[in-house]
Amino acid sequence: MKAEIIAVGTELLMGQIANTNAQYLSSGLAEIGIGVYFHTVVGDNVGRIKEALAIAKSRADLIICTGGLGPTQDDLTKDVLAEVLGWPLVIHQPSMDKMTEFFANRGVPMVESNIKQAQMLEGSTPLANETGLAVGNALTQDGTHYIVLPGPPREMKPMFEHEVKLWLQARIENLLPLHSIILKFAGIGESLLEHRLIDLIDGQTDPTIAPYAKEGEVAIRLTTRATGPEDAAQRLRPLEAEIRSRVGEFIYADQDVTLEEFIVRKLGDEGRTLAVAESCTGGQLSDLLTAVAGGSGAFVGGVISYTNEIKRQVLGVPAELLEGEGAPGAVSRETACAMAECVMELCGADYGLSVTGVAGPAELEGKPVGLVYVGVAVRGQAVTAVELRISGNRPTIKLRASKSALYQLWQRLKS
Template identity: 40%
Template sequence: MIAEIIFTGTELLLGQILNTNAQFLQQELSALGVDLYYQVTVGDNLGRCTSAIKQASGRADLVIIGGGLGPTEDDISREALAEALGVELVEHPDALAVVRRFFDLRGIPVSQNNLKQALVPRGGKVLDNPIGTAPGIILEKEGKIYILVPGPPSEFIKMVRERVIPYLREKLGGSTGVIKSRVLKFCGIGEALLDERLSDLLKSNNPTLAPTAKFFEVNLRITAKARDDAEADEMIVAMEEKVRDRLGSFIFGVDDETLPGVVNRLLRETGKTIATMEDFTGGRLASSLSSADGADKTFIIGLVIKDLYRLHEKVNLGWAGELPGGISERAEHLAAALRKRYNCDIGVSVTAERDSSSDIPATNYKFYYAADFNGNKMSKEVLLWGEGENLAQRAAVYALVLLWRYLKHGIPF
């Protein structure tokens, strides 16, 4: 079965509301083995919503419409469905009962506007909504299935779980399957090189592989469609083994694992503690390490300062001693002084200066990363680009990459 989802609401297009319903419904459909090829968001406009439904009906067996079932003039999903299918809206006794129950239980009169929610495209089946005034609707016409679900997340999730999914499972009968995914997370390798190393595997139809790049990280999603969970897991494991054979040394985590969480786990496993000193990054490295699981056993302290060398005397860093002249030597010196001052196993310092050789010096910085691992000093110079918070975040993530590479594979800074 091929599905398409349409979400209505101008507030979604304006970015005023985060569409959490989308992710939930995607996961539920995948678990049923339903293929989702398109997801559309359309504003509160009758003509555009009608057009979206017509378009969806031409390329999907199942069309689910979320939102637009309220009592106001801009709630137009039921009207759009009726117009798209050429059927009339009629008052449905079951829908009227849902609307009246909500008000009767609260001892307040039914608003005239709310009576609009009792209208259903002729031939439609009403889905109960025990926590709201908007009934859901299922309509089967010419071999297609159309489902309308109210937009508020609490109502949407409850109706999908308790009404929509059981209905779809019954319709699918023995043809139901599952779609499962696993995400492998890489660092230290770019998307282009990953694509090159896995070019033949990326052509696989089932399971499929899909890479996505982010800050110094590439995610590779493996998705399998199978008869049941066991078969899907077996397919994913087999593909994952092929990927790990080629690029396993770059994989730091799976699914919900994060780089700060993995670094903290490696620190715990080796019994190491860490302290950080940051210039320019605004404490983002310390924040990510200190908030990860298990940080109470690994993270000692994070010092954050702006323009460390200019303010050295003002902030009383006398314990660091006299700073060397070269910036990379200074970074190593501070990492070592930090480790000794706070009696930990690892001291890490991050600092930066503008790259004067660049044509756009305001957006290019040389970052200096240094670490002292129980007396083993190392440092690295890296040119990064960007502005403001974006650049600071990139710099902090790169520090995590360096830490992971050393803790996991012994690769020095």
């Protein structure tokens, strides 16, 4: 079963609103065993909607249209579909009665154009709109299933959950829901991860392997079709074990959480605390940590020590490390160690994490852009620091340095 979602609305093409309906529907269809192969966005134009429907008919068994069911002249979806399929439009009386009552209760006259919202393709299955006025439609012609849904998510979502899912499950045999697990990685890039798993990716059938990445994070989604969670686990377990045997040292979670979420929760569960000292990241590391809801029990605070004066006066970094003949300087392994240890003591935390480096655009202390040092202090243990060479522009270096600092902390937490 191949599905295509057609989102109708010029406002989508102009970027005035985001096409969140396609994301929601793709996820919901996967849950009942239907794969979405194509997303299409088309404007409020009769010719282009016809063309989109024709293309979808040539490559999909299920076509879901969202949007274009309102009362205005540019709400064309039902009219165009009726013309393409040769099915006349008729009034769905329960929807008409609901609309009449709605306007009467508001004391507002119902204009003739509102009647469009109560129209349906004759012979189709009406889909009740719990939160709006436009009735949806579901029908099958020549082996292709068509579903028409309203565009506003508050109307579309309940219609899909309470009407569409049941309609599809009653008409499509042997639907096996998709089940997935997520493996999250740190300390390894997408290209290297793919290289180590390339034979598994090239030879995939069921289960499937889908690597994806965003800045500072890499994940793999393993997916299979199964009758239930136990069957899915049995199918996924051998592939997961093989992946762990190859790159298990980089896996920090088997759920879709960020590295900062994982660290904050782990520290919280173990009753331990963290403080950070930042220079080149300018507070971005603290921002990542404080974005985790309920993280105040683990992250106690930090210092943005952007200048040498603050490093000395607030953190207590020795002056001889920062300036003077023979001093390693602010951007150095020694200063990273001192910053981590000082902030740990200053805040009374169990861990201290520091970042100092050159985010650009120019060199600093004669040191190149992208040179970063991360320090990790653990109470009762020797403080350590690592040197990193990070590429990118200034915002990219700041983010990658922050994520790299979290990775170094995770490495210490593991040990």
